[in-house]
Amino acid sequence: MSEWVQGTVIENIHWTQNLFSLRINAPVDDFKAGQFTSLGLDIDGERTARPYSFLSAPGQQPIEFFFYTATDGVLSNAMVALEAGDEIFVKREANGFFTLDEVPSAKTLWLLGTGTGVAPYFSMLKTDEPWQRFERVVLVHAVRQHSDLRYQGLIDELSHEYGARFVFQAFVSREDVNGAIKGRIPEAINSGELERSTGIAITAEDSQLMLCGNPEMVADTTTALKARGLSKNRRRTPGQITVEKYW
Ligand SMILES: Cc1cc2nc3c(=O)[nH]c(=O)nc-3n(C[C@H](O)[C@H](O)[C@H](O)COP(=O)(O)OP(=O)(O)OC[C@H]3O[C@@H](n4cnc5c(N)ncnc54)[C@H](O)[C@@H]3O)c2cc1C
Structure with missing residues (x-):
């Protein structure tokens, strides 16, 4: 299991009521375009994590993700409240074969x-x-x-x-x-x-x-x-x- 690293939110763009982009500075390992990592927040004392595809190119900082708030979605709705300077957990290693x-x-x-x-x-x-x-x-x-x-x-x-x-x-x-x-x-x-x-x-x-x-x-x-x-x-x-x- 890859380890968590702490990321810092640089920007949370509210495009529409349900569409957002998160820009995060985080010391993640190199990845291939098309791969995903996990983003996580501690909600009610428990680490809640879901996979998200990188929108940013390999090597780019901040890393960027494009997300939709699923109806009653636990993590996506919690991520909406993030502001610049807030912390978010990111898996150091990327995964996936959609490359x-x-x-x-x-x-x-x-x-x-x-x-x-x-x-x-x-x-x-x-x-x-x-x-x-x-x-x-x-x-x-x-x-x-x-x-x-x-x-x-x-x-x-x-x-x-x-x-x-x-x-x-x-x-x-x-x-x-x-x-x-x-x-x-x-x-x-x-x-x-x-x-x-x-x-x-x-x-x-x-x-x-x-x-x-x-x-x-x-x-x-x-x-x-x-x-x-x-x-x-x-x-x-x-x-x-x-x-x-x-x-
Ligand atoms: C490999 C992989 C990569 C992913 N990359 C992204 C990404 O880049 N951006 C992103 O927004 N989501 C992505 N997802 C989905 C993401 O992991 C979460 O499932 C999603 O954000 C909902 O999490 P939640 O905790 O808010 O909702 P949960 O409480 O876990 O509810 C899950 C339900 O939300 C709905 N849902 C899940 N994802 C979406 C979506 N993208 N759009 C509309 N409805 C959805 C489905 O009905 C699903 O059953 C990816 C999933 C996988 C497997």
């Missing part, structure tokens, strides 16, 4: 996330690896409301730096938003709307897809992709679909 070194090379890398499930992608996109190994990267962010589409500044920077090699596609399920697809990712794969909107085909030959966040999206998108001849990516049997479920 680009587990993903075979292809022409197009699709990064599909719901809600805070885009966090690991921002960490990856700040590194050189996706840009050295893939011709194009498509980032897909699915949310309920327009105000949930965060980190647009970072998306603009990536567009500016990588031009047509970087494509961003938003999904907003509960509002009409210009440029966003209204609905869910799996349906838009089944109907072909995602490919029409981005102008990029999803094929077993040319595509690698990473799916992160809501387990229903992960399951239904996997089913939609399997129907198109793609398969789960495993170390022994490489495929095109690599997943991380948040619950």
Whole structure:
């Protein structure tokens, strides 16, 4: 078991009523983009901890996390109250295999996330690896409301730096938003709307897809992709679909 280190909150950004970003200074070990660590607080005398994906790039300080307050969620609701200068526990070692070194090379890398499930992608996109190994990267962010589409500044920077090699596609399920697809990712794969909107085909030959966040999206998108001849990516049997479920 990795040890806890004490982190200091630098900033707690309240984006919306339910969406927050925590910036923390903490002496964590080096990690790979896409990995997660545990954040912990002592609540009623007991250490309560949950896994969170790094949004910041390896080597960056402060480290950054993007979190959603789950209904009656014990830790996420406690983290909302944190202010600059407060302490939070962080596991020194990161974990997980939702990393680009587990993903075979292809022409197009699709990064599909719901809600805070885009966090690991921002960490990856700040590194050189996706840009050295893939011709194009498509980032897909699915949310309920327009105000949930965060980190647009970072998306603009990536567009500016990588031009047509970087494509961003938003999904907003509960509002009409210009440029966003209204609905869910799996349906838009089944109907072909995602490919029409981005102008990029999803094929077993040319595509690698990473799916992160809501387990229903992960399951239904996997089913939609399997129907198109793609398969789960495993170390022994490489495929095109690599997943991380948040619950
Ligand atoms: C590998 C991994 C990485 C994760 N990274 C992140 C991250 O970067 N950001 C993040 O917000 N969460 C992330 N999670 C989820 C996180 O660990 C907690 O489960 C979440 O913050 C709720 O904790 P809680 O104590 O507040 O709620 P609990 O009292 O533990 O309640 C859990 C319930 O909350 C709901 N829930 C959990 N996570 C989310 C979520 N992200 N959005 C909406 N509803 C949710 C589910 O219904 C779940 O059953 C990750 C989970 C895993 C397994």
